[in-house]
Amino acid sequence: MPSKKRDISKKQIEWEKKQEEAAKKREEELKKRQDEPPVPEEEASGLPKNWPEDITYLTEPTWSEAVTEEQRALLWHLASELDANCKITASQIAATPKTCAITIIADPKHPAHGQRGLFAAQDLEPDRFVCLYLGHIHRNIPSDTDPASDYDLCFDREIDLSVDASRSGNQSRCANDYRGIAERPNAEFRDCFVKVPCAKRAGGTKWERRVGIFVLSAGKAGKRKQGVKAGEEILISYGKQFWESRKTVAQVSEEFGMLKVADAAVEG
Numbered sequence: 001m002p003s004k005k006r007d008i009s010k011k012q013i014e015w016e017k018k019q020e021e022a023a024k025k026r027e028e029e030l031k032k033r034q035d036e037p038p039v040p041e042e043e044a045s046g047l048p049k050n051w052p053e054d055i056t057y058l059t060e061p062t063w064s065e066a067v068t069e070e071q072r073a074l075l076w077h078l079a080s081e082l083d084a085n086c087k088i089t090a091s092q093i094a095a096t097p098k099t100c101a102i103t104i105i106a107d108p109k110h111p112a113h114g115q116r117g118l119f120a121a122q123d124l125e126p127d128r129f130v131c132l133y134l135g136h137i138h139r140n141i142p143s144d145t146d147p148a149s150d151y152d153l154c155f156d157r158e159i160d161l162s163v164d165a166s167r168s169g170n171q172s173r174c175a176n177d178y179r180g181i182a183e184r185p186n187a188e189f190r191d192c193f194v195k196v197p198c199a200k201r202a203g204g205t206k207w208e209r210r211v212g213i214f215v216l217s218a219g220k221a222g223k224r225k226q227g228v229k230a231g232e233e234i235l236i237s238y239g240k241q242f243w244e245s246r247k248t249v250a251q252v253s254e255e256f257g258m259l260k261v262a263d264a265a266v267e268g
């Protein structure tokens, strides 16, 4: 009777063969696409170029019904409590399509080959706001969480909120982790604040916390003073925990491609 180990390695060989065939096919399709005339930056639909058609494009987050008013109130601040550089204006948000663009990765050596990535659409200086991380804001409790999501970002552990961009989001959902692509990340998630309407407050607005993608600071030695150049991929660190849980899922579901990537990421 064949052992389970032998079964798995047979499956893995078959899987690798299929991968090679699929890569060849993808290569041909990408080449065909590159020969086609370029699509305008924004499609007639108003969606960014290369936006996945099965995902809802958001300009502001959606909120789970499980999020309480008390939790939400913990995200509100007065303008006087905030540093100027963490206040994101409406015009900075509106500039998202000018700062970054979604690209389908054509390089077969890239670990996310064939998937999407987020790229700088112009030179971005250190600390520059790139875009908000938009999605569905939900509680971290199991009944309000999609355990299979690859786009779920912890918003605040103490307040018990996360942002999931698996079914809806904006350009930020395409930002890849730096592992296997570059030596280090060039951007990061940072807390920031946006102005939202509030009838109860003087001035009719309040500042509500969000998460954004920002170019990394120049650093004490000014090592990263060049920021991110136009055309460069915007890469963040998802953290080892993301890859450890991805590895466990890949082991159980026998997703050998992801297992290889997650293994390298955990060890790297």
Ligand SMILES: C[S@@+](CC[C@H](N)C(=O)[O-])C[C@H]1O[C@@H](n2cnc3c(N)ncnc32)[C@H](O)[C@@H]1O
Pocket (backbone or CB within 6 Å): 111, 112, 115, 116, 117, 150, 151, 173, 174, 175, 176, 177, 178, 179, 180, 181, 261
């Ligand atoms: C938040 S999504 C990033 C965008 C994704 N590439 C897409 O096309 O939608 C996270 C997923 O992207 C892929 N990914 C991101 N960074 C990666 C990396 N460094 N190596 C391999 N795959 C990566 C993995 O499939 C991961 O589960």
